[in-house]
Amino acid sequence: xxxxxxxxKYVEASFRSQMQYRTSxxxxxxxxFITTALEFMAFAVLFERFxxxxxxxxxxxxxxxxxxxxxxxxxxxxxxxxxxxxxLVKAGDFDRMLLRPRFAAFQVxxxxxxxxxxxxxxQGWIVLLWAAHRLRIAWSISELVLTGSAIVGGACLFxxxxxxQATICxxxxxxxxxxxxxxxxxxxxxxxxxxxxxGWFRSIFIFVIPLATINYFPIHAIxxxxxxxxxxxxxxxxxxxxxxxxxxxxxLFWRFGVRHYTSTGS
Amino acid sequence: VKPYLAxxxxxxxxMLQYRAAAIAGVGTQVFFGIVRMMIYDAFYGSSKAVQPMSxxxxxxxxxxxxxxxxxxxxDVDRDVAAMVRTGSVAYELIRPVDLYGLWFSRAFSGRAxxxxxxxxxxxxxxSLFFGLxxxxxxxxxxxxxxxxxxxxxxxxxxxxLITISVIWTVSGDxxxxxxxxxxxxCSGIGVPLPLFPDxxxxxxxxLPFRGLIDTPFRIYMGHLAGGDALTALAQQGLWIVGLVxxxxxxxxxGMSRLVVQGG
Numbered sequence: 001x002x003x004x005x006x007x008x009k010y011v012e013a014s015f016r017s018q019m020q021y022r023t024s025x026x027x028x029x030x031x032x033f034i035t036t037a038l039e040f041m042a043f044a045v046l047f048e049r050f051x052x053x054x055x056x057x058x059x060x061x062x063x064x065x066x067x068x069x070x071x072x073x074x075x076x077x078x079x080x081x082x083x084x085x086x087x088l089v090k091a092g093d094f095d096r097m098l099l100r101p102r103f104a105a106f107q108v109x110x111x112x113x114x115x116x117x118x119x120x121x122x123q124g125w126i127v128l129l130w131a132a133h134r135l136r137i138a139w140s141i142s143e144l145v146l147t148g149s150a151i152v153g154g155a156c157l158f159x160x161x162x163x164x165q166a167t168i169c170x171x172x173x174x175x176x177x178x179x180x181x182x183x184x185x186x187x188x189x190x191x192x193x194x195x196x197x198x199g200w201f202r203s204i205f206i207f208v209i210p211l212a213t214i215n216y217f218p219i220h221a222i223x224x225x226x227x228x229x230x231x232x233x234x235x236x237x238x239x240x241x242x243x244x245x246x247x248x249x250x251x252l253f254w255r256f257g258v259r260h261y262t263s264t265g266s
Numbered sequence: 267v268k269p270y271l272a273x274x275x276x277x278x279x280x281m282l283q284y285r286a287a288a289i290a291g292v293g294t295q296v297f298f299g300i301v302r303m304m305i306y307d308a309f310y311g312s313s314k315a316v317q318p319m320s321x322x323x324x325x326x327x328x329x330x331x332x333x334x335x336x337x338x339x340x341d342v343d344r345d346v347a348a349m350v351r352t353g354s355v356a357y358e359l360i361r362p363v364d365l366y367g368l369w370f371s372r373a374f375s376g377r378a379x380x381x382x383x384x385x386x387x388x389x390x391x392x393s394l395f396f397g398l399x400x401x402x403x404x405x406x407x408x409x410x411x412x413x414x415x416x417x418x419x420x421x422x423x424x425x426x427l428i429t430i431s432v433i434w435t436v437s438g439d440x441x442x443x444x445x446x447x448x449x450x451x452c453s454g455i456g457v458p459l460p461l462f463p464d465x466x467x468x469x470x471x472x473l474p475f476r477g478l479i480d481t482p483f484r485i486y487m488g489h490l491a492g493g494d495a496l497t498a499l500a501q502q503g504l505w506i507v508g509l510v511x512x513x514x515x516x517x518x519x520g521m522s523r524l525v526v527q528g529g
Contacts, residue, residue, distance in 0.1 A: 031443030038447045042456040049461050050313040053305075178290055181297045189301050196308035201300075 003106065010110030018115050025116055032119025040065060040127055043191075054196045059134035063222070065191045066128025067147065067215045071154025072187050073121035079159040081111030085166035089173055095263050104258055105251060108166065137222065146218045146237070153240030154214035158183065160243075160250035161209070167250070170257040186211050193219075195228055202229075210246060213239035269363045270371045277375035288383045295388055299332035303396060318460045323487050326399040327458045329392035330483045333385040336377055337417050337478050338455045342442040343373060343429040350432050359521070366514050369429060373422040381418070402488035409495055413482035416502040420477045423509035430513055433520035454480035460489065474509065477502035 018025050043065070047058040076083070085108060088094045097107045128147075137143055165179040190211040194202045206212040220227045221236035231239075303325060310321040319327070331338075346369060349355040358365060392398035401407035424445075431441050450456045452475040459467060459480045470476060481498045484490040490498055 027440045027443055031447070034444065035447040035450070038451040039456065042451060045457050045462055045466070046309060048463060049317065050309045050315075053308050053312050055312070178293050181294055185294075185297055185301065188298065192305060192308075197301075197304050201304065 003102075006102070007106070007110055011113045014110075014113040015115060028116035029119040032116060033123050034119075036069065036120045036123040040123070053192065056193050056196075059131045060219075060223070061192060062127050062131025063135070063219050064193060064215050066124050066131055067150050067219070068154060068187055068190045068211075069120055069124030070128060071151045071214060072158050072183075073117045073119075073124060074151070074155040075158030075162060076120070077114045077117035078155070079109065079162040080114045081108040082159075082162040082166040084111070086169045086173065089169050092263055094261070098258075098261075105163070105254055135223065143222055146222050149240040150214050150218040153243030154211075155243075156247040157209075157211065157214055157243035158186070160247035161186070163247070163250040163254050167254045167257040170261045182209055190215055210239075210242045213242035270367055273368065273371045274375040274378075277372060278379045280379075285383075288380060291380075291384050292387050292391075295332045295335055295384065296391060299329055299388070299392065299396065302328050302332075319458060319489065322397065322399060323489060324458055324461075325397045326487050327454070327483050329388070329396060329398035330486065331455050331479060333388040333392065333398075334381065334414070334417075334479060334482075335455070336381040336384065337414075337421050338449050338453045340421060340425050340428065340445055340449055342432060343369070343376070343425060346372070346429050347432045365521070366426070366510075366517050369517075370422055370426050370510070370513070373425045373429070374418065377421060377425075378418060399487065401486050402491075406485055406488055406491070409499070410482050410486040413485050413499055413502065416499065416506065417478045417482050419506050420474060420502060420509070423506055423513060424474070427509055427513045427516065430516045430520055433517075433523075449475055449478070452476065453478045454483070458483075460484070474505040477505055 040062075043061065044058060047053070047061070053061070085094075088097075088108070088111075094104070094108075097104050100107065132139070161179070161183050165183070168179065186205070186209060189197070189205060194205055194212050194216045197205075202212070217227070217231050217236040217239040219225075220231065221233055227236070306321070306324050306328065310317075310324070346355070349358060358368065361368065389398065393400070401410055428441050428445060435441070452470050452473050453459075454476060459470060459476055462470065477498075481490065481502055485495050485498070
């Protein structure tokens with residue numbers, strides 16, 4: 001309870017500091033919105049040209065896109081402290097956190113809540129709701145639970161990736177650009193149904209970085225479709241939990257990293 | 267000319283120091299290239315209709331895009347923006363060279379060095395393993411080089427203009443945030459321009475952005491040839507001249523109202 005209140009304070013401070021530059025915030029949020037909106041327009045262009053992709057329509061793809069965008073924007077906003085963790089390590093600021101009587105991971109999490117990600121968040125919701133409307137999805141309890149758990153699972157999974165990226169800094173100091181392949185690359189990949197990819201590539205996103213579990217599987221349950229790669233309904237319902245499990249594993253790895261941390265001395 | 271060449275070569279040597287970043291960049295771009303290749307494979311496998319570009323041409327277009335991605339990453343020159351903010355831009359004014367020329371050559375060389383460093387390995391990897399085709403002819407190869415350099419000059423003219431706008435906005439955040447998505451959509455890096463609906467292609471053809479990569483890439487694969495290629499090259503040239511003139515004028519105006527901040 002105490003931790004929750006403290007986190008609330010962190011977020012409040014973060015909001016206030018970002019609101020000091022109101023115009024700058026608005027432009028950034030708008031920039032995010034336009035960027036993601038044009039990205040989706042680009043997909044619309046491709047569907048206009050080709051009609052469908054391996055039997056999937058633009059509206060169906062909108063569900064994949066919407067869930068992944070909303071989930072990613074939450075992780076991006078909340079786990080920003082981990083994303084920029086290399087700065088803390090390089091400047092030696094992380095040492096100070098280790099002295100304070102709270103978990104280090106908690107303090108890094110509280111570093112910044114990036115409000116401008118609301119641009120992607122809003123755009124993701126618009127696409128998601130538009131797609132659901134076109135597909136005539138009746139929002140009964142089961143659809144709501146499936147969509148909600150997919151988004152929460154996705155936010156956990158992406159946060160896990162940011163934690164992982166930060167953990168690597170304990171050994172390398174620098175943040176590695178290659179990790180972007182899993183975060184931004186993961187977003188780009190999972191915007192499409194995974195069955196359009198080659199088998200080996202699909203397997204990576206089912207078993208290693210389980211992005212399939214937070215949109216591909218639940219969406220089959222939402223749309224009542226049979227999965228050509230053979231998942232059962234039960235698995236489709238439970239699969240978003242894999243995102244939570246992934247985060248848990250990443251946090252364990254982080255704690256292992258903290259124990260091996262040696263300061264840069266600066 | 268001599269001071270500009272000096273700027274070019276010094277910036278070039280500075281950029282060559284960042285080899286590790288270049289290697290990481292190559293890895294990332296190859297990964298994204300593979301993803302995008304599979305997406306287009308799936309699209310082309312889903313439709314029997316004849317498209318304005320063949321499957322092979324689109325694959326070549328995508329890999330050229332990954333190799334020369336820096337041509338479309340248009341951004342404010344952070345160093346100059348910082349100079350405007352801190353006031354050290356005053357020192358730039360003392361230098362006995364034309365300021366626009368100075369900033370333009372900074373932009374040009376700052377982009378050329380990493381572009382060359384990243385594009386060559388991706389070019390080799392994609393040609394060997396991922397179906398990046400060779401240029402259709404020697405003429406096409408030659409014109410491609412000319413057009414790519416023009417694309418680089420165009421990118422530099424646009425970024426210099428954005429950088430000059432910092433004189434007014436100080437933070438450079440606004441335009442710096444709004445231009446990239448526009449470029450993503452209108453340059454062909456998001457979706458190859460020939461795949462756009464006709465009406466949209468006509469609208470986009472008026473803008474300068476297709477001169478960044480679309481023109482050189484289509485010349486490379488023979489999708490633009492003969493008179494069409496020359497017209498497209500001429501359009502690139504016109505935009506470069508136009509944007510340089512606009513930049514010069516904006517800079518002149520900006521300098522007359524420049525307030526040097528701080529001491």
